[in-house]
Amino acid sequence: MAQSIKLLGVTFDNSLTFRKHVSLISQSCFYHIKALRHLRHSLDTHTASLIAHALVSSRLDYANSVLYGAAKSTVSKLQRIQNTLSRIVLRADRQSHSSSLLHQLHWLPVQSRIHFKLATITYKALSTSSPQYLASLLHPYQPTRSLRSSSQNLLDVPPHHINFGSRSFRCAAPSIWNAIPVQVRSSSCLDSFKHNLKTYYFSHPPV
Numbered sequence: 596m597a598q599s600i601k602l603l604g605v606t607f608d609n610s611l612t613f614r615k616h617v618s619l620i621s622q623s624c625f626y627h628i629k630a631l632r633h634l635r636h637s638l639d640t641h642t643a644s645l646i647a648h649a650l651v652s653s654r655l656d657y658a659n660s661v662l663y664g665a666a667k668s669t670v671s672k673l674q675r676i677q678n679t680l681s682r683i684v685l686r687a688d689r690q691s692h693s694s695s696l697l698h699q700l701h702w703l704p705v706q707s708r709i710h711f712k713l714a715t716i717t718y719k720a721l722s723t724s725s726p727q728y729l730a731s732l733l734h735p736y737q738p739t740r741s742l743r744s745s746s747q748n749l750l751d752v753p754p755h756h757i758n759f760g761s762r763s764f765r766c767a768a769p770s771i772w773n774a775i776p777v778q779v780r781s782s783s784c785l786d787s788f789k790h791n792l793k794t795y796y797f798s799h800p801p802v
Contacts, residue, residue: 605658611759613665617672624651624676632683643684644700651680655705660712663771664762673705698797707796710771711789717750717768718780718788732765736773747777774801 599608599615606616627650635643655673662670678693685696697704703711720730736749750769755761761770772780779795782788 647684659709663767707800710801713771717772748780
């Protein structure tokens with residue numbers, strides 16, 4: 596019996612820990628980080644940032660929503676990649692605090708990027724009803740009596756009996772959505788939503 600399977604660039608192991616998937620991402624990212632380190636002295640900061648995004652950050656972001664609810668030790672491996680990358684782009688030493696470097700580059704940390712991706716997908720599904728197979732999983736919160744929450748654009752979080760169930764889109768999307776301030780949820784367009792959400796996550800990173 597196969598221990599893992601690769602589908603659309605994502606490696607699924609038989610326990611859905613995604614450890615092998617993250618390990619493969621790490622190998623690929625550090626290969627490109629090593630190459631960028633050799634070239635960094637010849638590049639200005641803006642160009643180095645563009646190359647870093649194209650070769651490394653894009654790999655960290657690809658299908659990252661599957662990592663929602665994954666073990667912190669798994670996500671932290673990707674965070675170490677991003678921290679290393681930020682130091683190379685800004686030519687900072689190892690004593691520099693990674694949070695300040697990421698903020699200087701306007702990069703959300705990995706955990707925030709995972710939540711950002713799911714929240715963005717949710718906004719698209721609610722505002723356009725597509726893709727329909729995801730939109731059909733989202734339902735407005737219906738309080739049993741008239742409450743202020745009924746006007747806050749909340750979603751119903753379906754019950755789940757095991758922790759693994761909380762990682763499904765039907766549970767994860769409403770949980771993330773409801774944790775966002777109503778001012779962000781009520782953004783008039785996708786670009787505005789992304790801007791407002793990124794600003795919010797910079798000051799209130801998800802746990």
